[in-house]
Amino acid sequence: MDKWIELVKAKMSELRITQEKLAERLAMSQGGVGHWLNKRRQPSxxxxxxxxxELGMGFLEVALVIRETETAKTDDEADEDEMPLAQKYNPYFRYPVSDWRGLCEVREATAATYGKGRSELSDYHARGPxxxxxxxxxxxxxxxGPSIAQDMLILVDPAxxxxxxxxxxxxxxxxxxxxxxxLIEEGGQRYLVxxxxxxxxxxxxxxxxIIGVVVQATAKF
Known part of the structure; x- marks a missing residue:
């Protein structure tokens, strides 16, 4: 919720849109928008x-917290704290949706074939294809605990x-x-559980x- 508010405020500032103007576009009162942006009410x-x-930013996805822990920041990455919020919280990358059959071939994907067909967005910056x-x-x-249900999307990073x-x-x-x-290890043996x-x-x-590690799981609503 906090990131959504920061992102919306940053985009409003970038587009020079006031709460009143945004409320008009949403066909609601300025006070209603203000309640959301000041955390007095929780929007659906x-x-x-x-x-x-209305701000030209697409849609949200509900994402489980199943992500790789980020490594220590480099000097360049440390500068991210100074980035505009709209840029900092809106990094999307497009990855192809693959089939479960013949997945070993995915690791040999080339620039000529990678990304063709259906694809989905993620804010995860992959290390590999x-x-x-x-x-x-x-x-x-x-x-x-963590649970990945049928029909959810999982993002796999081979690297x-x-x-x-x-x-x-x-x-x-x-x-x-x-x-x-x-993947677990017991008594020196590895198991798939x-x-x-x-x-x-x-x-x-x-x-x-092992073809890759699952770094994100999402369900669209």
């Missing part, structure tokens, strides 16, 4: 999107190191489809290839 997701659309997948089934739907504790996309040689699991306890875990063998 629909209302937040209405405001963003990242891609989205649409979750199939309920193996990663947990009864409590992130797959260490125990990460959610990963893996594929066994000879298998046509990849699988989405959590579903978040849904009704599914079995699998020992990670030499013929199993």
């Amino acid at each position: 997701l629909e209302d937040m999107n209405r405001v963003l659309r 990242a891609f989205w997948l649409v979750v199939v089934g309920d193996a990663m739907t947990a009864p409590s 992130v190191e797959a260490v125990p504790g990460k959610l990963v996309i893996a594929q066994w040689s000879g298998s046509a489809e990849a699988t989405f699991r959590k 579903p978040l849904n306890p009704t599914y079995p875990k699998a020992l990670m063998t030499d013929d199993c290839q």
